[in-house]
Amino acid sequence: MSDVSGSELRALMARVPSVEKVMASAEFAALLAEYGRTQVLGAVREALDTWRAGAQSGDASVSALDVAQLKSAVEAALRxxxxSRLRSVFNLTGTVLHTNLGRALLPDEAVQAVMKALTQPANLEFDLGTGKRGDRDDLIDELICELTGAEAATVVNNNAAAVLLTLSALASKKEVIVSRGELVEIGGAFRIPDIMSRAGAKLREVGTTNRTHLKDYEEAIGPQTALLMKVHASNYAISGFTKEVGLNEIAPLAHARGLAVAVDLGSGTLVDLSQWGLPRETTVRETVEAGADLVTFSGDKLLGGPQAGLIVGRRDLIAKIKKHPLKRALRVGKLTLAALEPVLQLYRAPERLTERLTTLRLLTRAADDIRLAADRVQPALQHAVGERYAVTAEPMFSQIGSGALPVDVLPSYGLVVRMADGKRGGRQLLALEKMLREMARPVIGRIADDALRLDLRCLEAADEAQLVEQLKGARA
Structure with a gap:
C-alpha cells in the first residue's frame, strides 16, 4: 500500500473507459456472444467497482485501466x-462405493438410456397397450420380481425413503419389534429409531446389544404389534459373545401370529458375490425365500445402479404401500427409472456381470492389474510432487463402502507419498493433498500413517491416461 495523490487518482479515474465503450468494443464481442449482455454487463460493473476501490485505497499495484485489461478480469470472473459445482474427480480413496463421491458408477447401457430419456418423450406413465394413464412402477416391476422372486415391487428415491414409506404405510400408531443390536445409525444420521418415530410407528426393542433370542420376539408380540423387522448391520459388526435370530426363525413365528416380517437389507445384492471371490452377502432372493414379506434395499450400492430405494415382497403389502400418500412424494423420476432398467437387465446374464457392471468390475479387479497401473502412474506423480516427496508403489487394501460388508477388505495396490527426508509429513502432506484436490480434475486420496495414500482400484484405463497427463502438467 502507498499513498496516491489526489491529482494522480483523478488522472487514473479519468482514463477509466466508460461501460458503454467497453460493451461496444471488439474485445468484448466474443464474451457477449458466449454469456449474453446481462451477465457481461454485471461482470464489467463489478470489475470496475473493484478497480476503483483499489485505486481509492491507495493500492500501489493499481495501474491505469484499459479495455484489454478489463476484458481479462471480466472473462476470468465469468468462467x-x-x-459446475458438481465436478468429476479421481476416486483414489480405496473405497469403491464412496457415499461422498456418488457411490456406484453406471454402466454404459444405463448412461445411454438416461441420455435418451433426457432428450425424447417417454411412456413414463402411459400404457401403450390401452392408450390410458399407466403406473411408472410397471416399467420395472416385472423385471425386479423376476430377479428377486418377489410377488410385487415399487421404487422410491433411496433406501431410507423405502424404510420410511414401509413403516408409515404398515405400522403407523402400532408397534414394530426390532432387536436392540440392529438399531443402527448409518451415514447422514439415518437412525432406525428416528425413522420409526417419523413414520408414526412405535419401536419395541427386544434382546440386548449383543444377544437376542427367539423368545424375546415371542414375548414382545401383542395386540399393538404390526411388524417384526430385521435390519442389516450397516457400517459395523458385532463379534464375540453374540446371538442373532435368523429370518428362518422369525418368519414362522410372525406368520403363525398373523404378522408380517420386513427386512432392511441396506446395500442389497441380487447375486452371490462369493462366486467372484468377494465376501458372502445374503441376496434379496434368498431373503424373500427365507420368509420375508417385504425387503428394502438400495439401488446405488452393490446393485450398481442409480440412487433408488427398492421395496419388494407380498403383492397385498406392496399395493398398500403404493396407496400411501408418501409414495407420491418419494417416487422416482424418469431418469432414475431409465437408468435402473438396463442395470437390472444385466443381471439376466450373471456370467457377464464382471465385464458389464461397473461396480462389480471394480470390486473384482485383480491386485496385479492395479499394481501395473501404479507402476505406470508413479513417474508422473513423482514429477508432480517434486523431489521433496518420495513416491512408491505399494500394496494396500480397498473397501467396498457404503455400509456394504463393513469389515471386509480387498487386496489392492496404490501409490504412497512420504517426505523424502524420512520425517513426518504433517502440514506438508496436508498441503500436497490440497494441491491434488484443487487440480482441474480433483485427485481424492487419503492421509494415513504419515503418508498420502492413493489407491488405484477405481482408476480404469481411460481415467489413468487422463490422470497421467494432468500430473505431467503439474509441479508442487
Missing amino acids: KRHE
Whole structure:
C-alpha cells in the first residue's frame, strides 16, 4: 500500500473507459456472444467497482485501466461463475462405493438410456397397450420380481425413503419389534429409531446389544404389534459373545401370529458375490425365500445402479404401500427409472456381470492389474510432487463402502507419498493433498500413517491416461 495523490487518482479515474465503450468494443464481442449482455454487463460493473476501490485505497499495484485489461478480469470472473459445482474427480480413496463421491458408477447401457430419456418423450406413465394413464412402477416391476422372486415391487428415491414409506404405510400408531443390536445409525444420521418415530410407528426393542433370542420376539408380540423387522448391520459388526435370530426363525413365528416380517437389507445384492471371490452377502432372493414379506434395499450400492430405494415382497403389502400418500412424494423420476432398467437387465446374464457392471468390475479387479497401473502412474506423480516427496508403489487394501460388508477388505495396490527426508509429513502432506484436490480434475486420496495414500482400484484405463497427463502438467 502507498499513498496516491489526489491529482494522480483523478488522472487514473479519468482514463477509466466508460461501460458503454467497453460493451461496444471488439474485445468484448466474443464474451457477449458466449454469456449474453446481462451477465457481461454485471461482470464489467463489478470489475470496475473493484478497480476503483483499489485505486481509492491507495493500492500501489493499481495501474491505469484499459479495455484489454478489463476484458481479462471480466472473462476470468465469468468462467469461474460458470464452473459446475458438481465436478468429476479421481476416486483414489480405496473405497469403491464412496457415499461422498456418488457411490456406484453406471454402466454404459444405463448412461445411454438416461441420455435418451433426457432428450425424447417417454411412456413414463402411459400404457401403450390401452392408450390410458399407466403406473411408472410397471416399467420395472416385472423385471425386479423376476430377479428377486418377489410377488410385487415399487421404487422410491433411496433406501431410507423405502424404510420410511414401509413403516408409515404398515405400522403407523402400532408397534414394530426390532432387536436392540440392529438399531443402527448409518451415514447422514439415518437412525432406525428416528425413522420409526417419523413414520408414526412405535419401536419395541427386544434382546440386548449383543444377544437376542427367539423368545424375546415371542414375548414382545401383542395386540399393538404390526411388524417384526430385521435390519442389516450397516457400517459395523458385532463379534464375540453374540446371538442373532435368523429370518428362518422369525418368519414362522410372525406368520403363525398373523404378522408380517420386513427386512432392511441396506446395500442389497441380487447375486452371490462369493462366486467372484468377494465376501458372502445374503441376496434379496434368498431373503424373500427365507420368509420375508417385504425387503428394502438400495439401488446405488452393490446393485450398481442409480440412487433408488427398492421395496419388494407380498403383492397385498406392496399395493398398500403404493396407496400411501408418501409414495407420491418419494417416487422416482424418469431418469432414475431409465437408468435402473438396463442395470437390472444385466443381471439376466450373471456370467457377464464382471465385464458389464461397473461396480462389480471394480470390486473384482485383480491386485496385479492395479499394481501395473501404479507402476505406470508413479513417474508422473513423482514429477508432480517434486523431489521433496518420495513416491512408491505399494500394496494396500480397498473397501467396498457404503455400509456394504463393513469389515471386509480387498487386496489392492496404490501409490504412497512420504517426505523424502524420512520425517513426518504433517502440514506438508496436508498441503500436497490440497494441491491434488484443487487440480482441474480433483485427485481424492487419503492421509494415513504419515503418508498420502492413493489407491488405484477405481482408476480404469481411460481415467489413468487422463490422470497421467494432468500430473505431467503439474509441479508442487
